[in-house]
Amino acid sequence: MAVGKKEISCPPSAEGTGLSDADISQKNVTYFEDHPNLAYSWTAGQAMSRFLNELKNGKLIATKCEKCRRVIFPPRIYCELCYKPIDDWVYIKDTGVVQTFSISFIDPDAKPLEKPVIVAVITIDGASPNMGIMHIIDEVEPEKVYIGMRVKAVWRPESERKGTITDIKYWKPLEG
Amino acid sequence: MPAVVGVGYYGFNTNTPDMSWKEIMYEAAVRAYEDAGIDPRRDVDSFVTCAEDFYEGFAIFDEFVPDQLGAVVKPTCTVCADFLYGLATAYMQIESGLADIAVVEAHSKASDMKTFGEIIRHAMDPIWLKGVTRAHPYYFAALEMSYYMNKYCISEEAIAEVVVKNKGNAILNESAPYGAKLTVESVLNSPFVFYPMRKIEIAERADGAIVFVVARDEIARKITDSPVWIKGIGWWSETSSYDTRSFEALYAYKAGKMAYKMAGIEVPVKEIDIAEIDDRFAFKELQHIVALQLAGKFEVCELMREGYFSRNGSLPVNVSGGNLGVGNLLEATGAQKSLEVVLQLRREAGRRQIDCELGVAQCWRYIPTASGAVAVFGV
Numbered sequence A: 001m002a003v004g005k006k007e008i009s010c011p012p013s014a015e016g017t018g019l020s021d022a023d024i025s026q027k028n029v030t031y032f033e034d035h036p037n038l039a040y041s042w043t044a045g046q047a048m049s050r051f052l053n054e055l056k057n058g059k060l061i062a063t064k065c066e067k068c069r070r071v072i073f074p075p076r077i078y079c080e081l082c083y084k085p086i087d088d089w090v091y092i093k094d095t096g097v098v099q100t101f102s103i104s105f106i107d108p109d110a111k112p113l114e115k116p117v118i119v120a121v122i123t124i125d126g127a128s129p130n131m132g133i134m135h136i137i138d139e140v141e142p143e144k145v146y147i148g149m150r151v152k153a154v155w156r157p158e159s160e161r162k163g164t165i166t167d168i169k170y171w172k173p174l175e176g
Numbered sequence B: 001m002p003a004v005v006g007v008g009y010y011g012f013n014t015n016t017p018d019m020s021w022k023e024i025m026y027e028a029a030v031r032a033y034e035d036a037g038i039d040p041r042r043d044v045d046s047f048v049t050c051a052e053d054f055y056e057g058f059a060i061f062d063e064f065v066p067d068q069l070g071a072v073v074k075p076t077c078t079v080c081a082d083f084l085y086g087l088a089t090a091y092m093q094i095e096s097g098l099a100d101i102a103v104v105e106a107h108s109k110a111s112d113m114k115t116f117g118e119i120i121r122h123a124m125d126p127i128w129l130k131g132v133t134r135a136h137p138y139y140f141a142a143l144e145m146s147y148y149m150n151k152y153c154i155s156e157e158a159i160a161e162v163v164v165k166n167k168g169n170a171i172l173n174e175s176a177p178y179g180a181k182l183t184v185e186s187v188l189n190s191p192f193v194f195y196p197m198r199k200i201e202i203a204e205r206a207d208g209a210i211v212f213v214v215a216r217d218e219i220a221r222k223i224t225d226s227p228v229w230i231k232g233i234g235w236w237s238e239t240s241s242y243d244t245r246s247f248e249a250l251y252a253y254k255a256g257k258m259a260y261k262m263a264g265i266e267v268p269v270k271e272i273d274i275a276e277i278d279d280r281f282a283f284k285e286l287q288h289i290v291a292l293q294l295a296g297k298f299e300v301c302e303l304m305r306e307g308y309f310s311r312n313g314s315l316p317v318n319v320s321g322g323n324l325g326v327g328n329l330l331e332a333t334g335a336q337k338s339l340e341v342v343l344q345l346r347r348e349a350g351r352r353q354i355d356c357e358l359g360v361a362q363c364w365r366y367i368p369t370a371s372g373a374v375a376v377f378g379v
């Protein structure tokens, strides 16, 4: 017997029935609530520090492995395939090609978003294949986005850049 | 029997502002592979990492592992526990025939955590323990200490001796950031933070990464002239109910028994030459020495005072400086213990080298647990 089972019905087609706000607020379920203050500040390290600081300059930087000849992006201090230190730093362009995309309609709490978000993986011009960035696309109707679409970064004004991944506001279709 | 054929480490530091956790893992791994003379892309069959997601600050840590270890498109898994549990996993993978060469990694990037007390507090039973108080959860260790001191007449002086010994040993360890020359009087005159515990009895956190390369018997003999055999390994947990535990490190006693039995050790105190023991709170060293059958429960204080466990004593404990000298390395604690034993057995411990052929490494899973693991290494 399920101890404490309340009048909760579940239609056979449903994938699951979550607790409602009322179930919690009216104490229909017995619970203990806590909001822990778990805070971190992750040291970016050699590779990502350089990358983040270059964002402030409006530039994307990658590393290069002379053995496999790959231009590695995002940069790291080792080539994970050859397992050796990288040989050089190289700037790559802030344009690229949509490799895959999705249109998201809800937030992590399953609440509808005011405006759908177009999430995409973009292969950057100048980086090796499969070396891309996961970011968002805007200034385009969701139904007009396609795999293979050429896009360009839209940067925050220099004074507003903080050396974070959102120094790029979004990517927009590249005309022509 | 599997053997350790390569070790590498990066650290240990109070902070590592110039390197990310991925990068310190890479630095340790490169050194371990060089030490073993292997290419991880070609030679390693399995990679085991040890991490607790809340210490890292993000979920599903195993996802973040392969690149920096040379494990891309290779068998990889993460054990949510101390390094010694990962070593046990590698041991089993090798003994079962799944792998000839396995790699075990553990690290601490403690400096990335801004609210360590809250993160530890987050390990408490949410219904039963968490809501009682918001005091810093180190009181868990102080509660156990209070019980232990009263039951076995443990003196404040003996606990102070542990601090003096370990921080003193750390002075000879270039990788230990918390070495200090202290006296028992200076320790006893220092302030309490969780009565009966003084601040100086609590290991400060440190950053670092450690990687071991472990190989099957015949392969170990082929690739190195100085294999260090994993003669026994054990792990044990008491109960998750904090209030019904032994408060006497039963987990260490049982894990020790498991490892000793595997190693064919009948009288540990006569056979073990060196011990690296979890001392993240100074009293824990005394408690763990007894649990590992390296001293009687009523004689441990006297032996500590006599210098029996000193670097030049009959049974050196925490020659590396222990956690009090090296720092609290979180899930890499057992790794640092094992590293010291391996370096000592290989006669590569430099100025702190002692004469030894059989050593034991032990870790506890820290507050609020009553779990831990033990490994016996020999040459």
Ligand SMILES: [Zn+2]
Binding pocket: A065, A066, A067, A068, A069, A070, A079, A080, A081, A082, A083
């Ligand atoms: Zn390469």
